Amino acid sequence: MAEAVTKFENNRPKSDRQEPGYRLAPHNIEAEQALLGAILVNNDAYYRVSDFLKPEHFFEALHQQIYKVASDMIRAAKRADPRTIKTFLPAEEKLGDMTVAQYLALLAAEATTIINAEDYGRSIHDLALRRNLIRIGEDMVNIAYDAPVEMPPSGQIEDAERRLFELAETGSYKGGFHEFSTAINTAIDLAAAAFQRDGGLSGISTGIRQLDERMGGLQRSDLIILAGRPGMGKTSLATNIAFNIAHSYEADVAPDGTPKALNGGVVGFFSLEMSADQLATRIISEQAEVSSSKIRRGQITEAEYEKLAFCAQEMQKLPLFIDETGGISIAQLAARARRLKRQRGLDVMVVDYIQLMQASKRAGDSRVQEVTEITTGLKALAKELDIPIIALSQLSRQVESREDKRPQLADLRESGSIEQDADVVMFVFREEYYVKNREPKPGTEEHLKWEKDMVESQGKAEVIIAKQRHGPTGTAKLGFQAEFTRFSDLADDDYLPERYE
Helix, strand or coil, X not given: CHHHHHHHHHCCCHHHCCCCCCCCCCCCHHHHHHHXXXXXXXXXXXXXXXXXXXXXXXXXXXXXXXXXXXHHHHHCCCCCCHHHHHHHCCCCCEECCEEHHHHHHHHHHCCCCHHHHHHHHHHHHHHHHHHHHHHHHHHHHHHHHCCCCCCCHHHHHHHHHHHHHHHHHHCCCCCCCCCHHHHHHHHHHHHHHHHHCHHHCCCECCCCHHHHHHHCCECCCCEEEEEECCCCCHHHHHHHHHHHHHHCCEEEECCCCCEEEEECCCEEEEECCCCHHHHXXXXXXXXXXXXXXXXXXXXXXXXXXXXXXXXXXXXXXXXXXXXXXXXXXXXXHHHHHHHHHHHCCCXXXXXXXXXXXXXXXXXXXXXXXXXXXXXXXXXXXXXXHCCCEEEEXXXXXXXXXXXXXXXXXXHECCHHHHHHHCCEEEEEECHHHHHHCCCCCCCCHHHHHHHHHHHHHCCEEEEEEEEECCCCCEEEXXXXXXXXXXXXXXXXXXXXXXXXX
């Protein structure tokens, strides 16, 4: 094989070789040849590297072609050997005095055992990462020297951080077109994951059955807008969902050795309105069933304190991370989210709320343009990190002027960009809130009717799914415990115990 390597290197096209005086990009032709030879002799070797090794990781262009053709044939349950794959490679291409067919035969003849196939694959993969690092570093230097006027240094830093993050997460910089076959394989993998996951959901369970049934869970790369008027409980619903996901987290390991979530997930919560301790108080109140107002005023009993202490101990290890920076920009938020995903993992992100975020200040920009930049950035971040992002939003006051207070898409503040960029738009609505605030004079006929309306609406809430790219719209009816600010599924009448008159 050593003689073949020398001959192969010496007879590569001149454009592929680097002239003396220049450092050659790190590569290992011998490892590439050994791995390809092992695959051509025993196709089982392919499955030892297929989870992490892609054609673009090979340094030599011909090796990329050989690996891709062999991969396609093996995945199609066909035999891949020098005889079967040569017809799919350029027959006219010469390697010195060797044809492609002769080179394939040489690879197979000089092949060693498949035991070391994974080691060769890891070596090839690592060298590809180093070449990509070199390319990103060269780009950083060149852009820093010749930066355009409209690209400030902070923009270059953000771009470099994004590219490095992608390289760290996927092993190759994403860009350009993807083959449809790759997308098909990804879709099949998602279906398989849904089949294996608790509840049979394609996305991450919210812990609320009514929502999961309508959405199939929170889907990766989706921007989910959760909106409502003040007092409706949108922050409470977001904290409920965040806690449920973190509480049901079960860790697993992906084939490439990176951590992944089997159920639930790691949650990043950007709380722009409340401090971390206020948010923690709300969550512990929900779970311990102790009123948060009583906690703040110190009016709790010894038994309630013990419940709080027990819940706090149980929640110590939850993978729920809170960032309480007020007025954070979309660029800062993206950088911190990337860092969290890299260091601790990140499966779901919550932003409370959009209108408190800042965009890059440009002269003449209206608030609508700033919100457009924020929502576009959040959607791009959801795709980049491959996670669902739940972003809370305010509604305009025009809701209050209507007789039916149920929100509509047009009620979203700066609604154009929010409605356009979102994959899902949900509204939280509680009739009880409005009924309670219009109590008539006691003892009147109107008061009797009000009492009836109050009984019907008490402890109930609606989550209106007004937009959903991948599924139907509709309304999920939930229970709401106001003193604990907790949402839950309503009990079905079919499952209630028998009532005796």
